[in-house]
Amino acid sequence: MxxxxxxxxxxxxxxxxxxxxxxxxxxxxxxxxxxxxxxxxxxxxxxxxxxxxxxxxxxxxxxxxxxxxxxxxxxxxxxxxxxxxxxxxxxxxxxxxxxxxxxxxxxxxxxxxxxxxxxxxxxxxxxxxxxxxxxxxxxxxxxxxxxxxxxxxxxxxxxxxxxxxxxxxRVLRLIGDPIERYREDPVRMLRAARLAAKLDFEIAPEAADPIPGMADLLSAAPPARLFDECLKMFLAGHAEKSFLKLEQLGLLAALFPETAKALATNRSGALRAMVVQALRNTDARIAADKPVTPAFLFAALLWPAYCRDLAVLQKQGVDPLVAQQRAADRVTLHQAQRIALPRRFSLPMQEIWLLQPRFGQRIRKRVFRLLAHPRFRAAFDFLELRASAAPEVAEDLAFWREAQNQAPEELAGRLAQKSPRREAGDEAGEEPGEDGEAASRAPRRRRRRRKPRDGGDATG
Missing domain, CATH: 3.30.460.10 (Beta Polymerase, domain 2)
Known part of the structure; x- marks a missing residue:
């Protein structure tokens, strides 16, 4: 120009x-x-x-x-x-x-x-x-x-x-002074990232350079508008490239502050690998003209934040079941202040998270109850996604993949031959939350001590 x-x-x-x-x-x-x-x-x-x-x-x-x-x-x-x-x-x-x-x-x-x-x-x-x-x-x-x-x-x-x-x-260039144009409408920074990813364009240096220093202006944008922009960015067939562009331009923390914080402290990189794989899978489904849902997308994007909050609560000694629900509520509430995630998506997202620990259980009644859960398929797909970045859940994935294809009588007989396995994540020395998996598994239940009867001793 x-x-x-x-x-x-x-x-x-x-x-x-x-x-x-x-x-x-x-x-x-x-x-x-x-x-x-x-x-x-x-x-x-x-x-x-x-x-x-x-x-x-x-x-x-x-x-x-x-x-x-x-x-x-x-x-x-x-x-x-x-x-x-x-x-x-x-x-x-x-x-x-x-x-x-x-x-x-x-x-x-x-x-x-x-x-x-x-x-x-x-x-x-x-x-x-x-x-x-x-x-x-x-x-x-x-x-x-x-x-x-x-x-x-x-x-x-x-x-x-x-x-x-x-x-x-194939150059994306702003008309006028970039700083002034971004101040007029901060969402233009997201549009620049989205269009560059979608079209495979390069953002002109004078338009790209101010973005990291102005990313905080997005906090003043209407949360409902940011939600719409996220749908355009992640549900149009170029989600993975958009995510990488957000990282490159310093915009990820402006859109998903808790997720960005969790990814920065995840030394193994497993959480980021899982998010990228989820976006890659989303792009593949769209390319194959298969349905995608914002609930599953946001479950993946906010999973690192959920794992981080859950690990903190568990280290504070909060009851595991209470910690799981509290972490889910915290992450949802904090994210809603930036992106208006409707309840029709946030509630299924939380269900997907809260069902993950139940994949570690092998008790007959609980296995059949989970298989009948209306959110089972989405939760299983999420387990499959976790396994792509965390090999330690491969055993759970294999069990539930077979369980879906077995007749009820065959599955019941298989469960009767096995005692409930020791819950993963309780091994000595494992830090919960380092890769997001230990903190998200079912807690090991303590055996309740039977109370003595009146007039008898404790061994009676």
Whole structure:
């Protein structure tokens, strides 16, 4: 990108159809309907943002956004299937069944005293409904790669900030001063990490260098928005790369402070290996078009924090069963202050954790009860995940893998031939919590001493 590209946006680079390679057959028919209807209504409309960027590199966008000089009210007048949303950014959603085409009016960087623009004391942008030209709209977008406009007038791509070259060079570059842009919206740091991981782009040095020192600004971001950003980051097929990028940019501690602390003190590296394997498995399931659940994802991401809290409580002498529930509640509560994890995900996440010690039990009644538990399959998959980084649970994994495939009578006979094995994790000298496994196994139950009967002795 050259300085000219931003200092003189009124002279755009126009890339003709023969050079950019974007074909209408790769664009959503509904997005094309919106563009043509806007044109027929006397307005200018452009396909913009990630869809244009992805089409240029041969991708297949799922979402198609449109930018126009029509106001939201004018868009609504053109489409009966339109609804207006938003306060911070007023948008029009044109609904075609399950597909929504988002239509935004060109916006401008206005004076700070405008009634339609509101910023917080820390520089965060709270409301911005100041409309402008396409040139204004291009300059106020976050990354140059997202500021490309495709038009159905002549099927060209318009570039006002140097984004076309950045996309070809696979570089992610912020528009404007990076420090100011991150202050306006700290979530842009996460977007930079996510897009770099998703697209295999390099973040330009001037955009990457300030991030570690500004990561704490994420604590002021709405927890619900951070949850949505996490879903985009970890449930879109590039979870492992996103995690590594968060580590590289110093953002992991800003998103998952307790997990980052646990990973830093885990000398064996087993906990980190397990988290990375979980993200790798998630990517593989998405690639195979298999379902994934945020509950299992967050169970893996927060497992190091849970193990660390559990080890601390056990060293304090807290009853093991009480310590397990208390550690689960603590981790969930602390994480919710940063990321708003809904109860429909946090409760199954805790169940997955609390079922782990029960895999060490071989008592007939408890074995059959665990097999019938509605969360058994998720908990077993989590045990399998733990075994990938902690070989000491391999015996439990082998037993339960066979138990699922045995007839009840066969399994009952097998259990009758074996006495309950000694619980792992009680061996002398083993430090609970060092690799997260000793602290998470079932505690060894002490044999209760029978009380003497009235009038008799203790041996009677």
């Amino acid at each position: 050259t300085e000219n590209a931003i200092s003189n946006p009124s002279q755009p680079l126009v890339v003709p159809r023969a050079e950019h390679g974007i074909s209408r057959k790769d664009i959503s028919p509904n997005a094309l309907r919106v563009l043509y209807r806007l044109r027929d209504g006397g307005f200018n409309g452009y396909l913009v943002g990630g869809a244009v960027r992805d089409l240029l590199i041969g991708g297949h966008p799922k979402d198609f956004d449109v930018a126009t000089d029509a106001t939201p009210e004018q868009v609504k007048a053109l489409f009966r299937n339109c609804r207006l949303i938003g306060r911070r950014f007023r948008l029009a959603h044109v609904v075609f069944g399950r597909e929504i085409i988002e239509v935004a009016t060109f916006r401008a960087n206005s004076a700070d005293d405008s009634d339609d623009r509101e910023t917080g004391d820390d520089g965060r942008l709270l409301r911005d409904n100041v409309y402008g030209s396409i040139e204004d709209d291009a300059v106020r977008r976050d990354f140059t790669a997202n500021a490309l406009y495709y038009t159905v007038e002549d099927f060209s791509v318009r570039d006002y900030v140097g984004g076309y070259d950045d996309v070809r060079n």
